[in-house]
Amino acid sequence: MLYASATPNQKRAALRAGLASGTLQRYPGAFTPLTAPLIEQLGFEGVYISGAVMAAELGMPDIGLTTLSEVAERGRQISRMTELPTLIDADTGFGEAMNVARAVHELEDAGVSGLHLEDQVNPKRCGHLDGKEVVSADVAAQRIAAAVSARRDSDLVIMARTDIRGVHGSSTEGLAAAVDRAKALEAAGADAIFPEAMATLEEFAAIRAAVQVPILANMTEFGKSALFTHQELADVGVNIAIHPVSLLRIAMGAIERELGLLAESGTLDGAVERMQTRARLYELNDYAAYSSFDEGVFNFEVPGGATHA
Known part of the structure; x- marks a missing residue:
């Protein structure tokens, strides 16, 4: 009643344990707090909280218009409703290094188990749309380093998302750039890597081979990636799959x-x-x-x- 019995730290430990388990972690996106217990009851490993969904619920496109306060409050509302860990979309961190640090504190206080920060410029774009731009490797690394330095609970998962694959016209160049960026983000302290808009299973496998930390696959409908099955993703070493907007679309x-x-x-x-x-x-x-x-x-x-x- 009112709040889940598991503490935020216990849920964060569960997220880390799941990522290290060798079993694909399945995180459907909760588009309202009420969908979180449904996800839990149906046997999934965690709950995703999508920035695109939060923007859509407010009648806005996913271009970075939601505020930190709005995102943190939604994270709190959903996280309190489930014993499962929650992973939240923190966009670009709502600014640069100092803004990122504040975002980490606010989202920690909201009770989320992990967050991901992306390397797009502001204003951002949906990860599966064309016309995106990314910041330099140095700025992207600074965002992750700031987040890692700011967290007070060492179990909070800081995940780095890179959109660089979709910036390049050539798939070969895009994948090479994504591999390089993933390595740099891992070196900056990221606990996991979210390579956005991978086109094939082979591209996910290339990211898997490039880094030691867990990797995420975004199985959003109408996007750049095909809707691979959980087994297909597990077979190429993906650790966590999100279905961010699916429940809202349904x-x-x-x-x-x-x-x-x-x-x-x-x-x-x-x-x-x-x-x-x-x-x-x-x-x-x-x-x-x-x-x-x-x-x-x-x-x-x-x-x-x-x-x-």
Whole structure:
């Protein structure tokens, strides 16, 4: 009730243990706090918190318009809802070295287990769109070094994302640049590497061979990377796979379809069987625990059975 029983440090240790386990860690993106316990109950290893999703929820494109306060608050809201570790998108760190240090403190206080910082210039662009620019290797390394120096909990995972692969027109040049950048970011102290927009499994394998730290694969729909299976990613040495915007896309697709039905027919009676039931909603938000917490102050009956509306 209210908050997960695991402490932020325990969740951070779990993230590190998962990355070192040799088993692919699967992190679907939670687009609301309520989806975090659902991800947990369905057996995934962790929860991802996407910057693109946060921007979309606010009706904005993913170009660095969200603020540190907005991101930290969303991280807090989602992290409190699950016993699983959470990995959050910290964009470019909301500035340079000093801004990065403050971002690390704020996100630590929000209870996230790890964060990733990217090497794009400001304003940033979605990692799977064209027209991106990246900062120099020195500036990228400074961001990571600042984050590592600023963290107070040594178990907080600092992950470095590089977008340099998509900046080069040639795939050969882009991959070579990504390998070099990954090595530099590892040397700067990154606990893990997020090579964005890898086109093939062979490119992921090249990054795997280049660094000693764990690597991440971004399995976002409509992007530069094919939607490889978890087994395919594990076979080339990927340690963690994220599905950042998938749940938002699924939900928004369903919302648009059913709103169309409502506009056309004037009722949602035909959609009820496709809806989450009231009882299932109450299970996810732990309604019964709140009810029993202090029955002397306020009491209410929670409907039983997930099959009832």
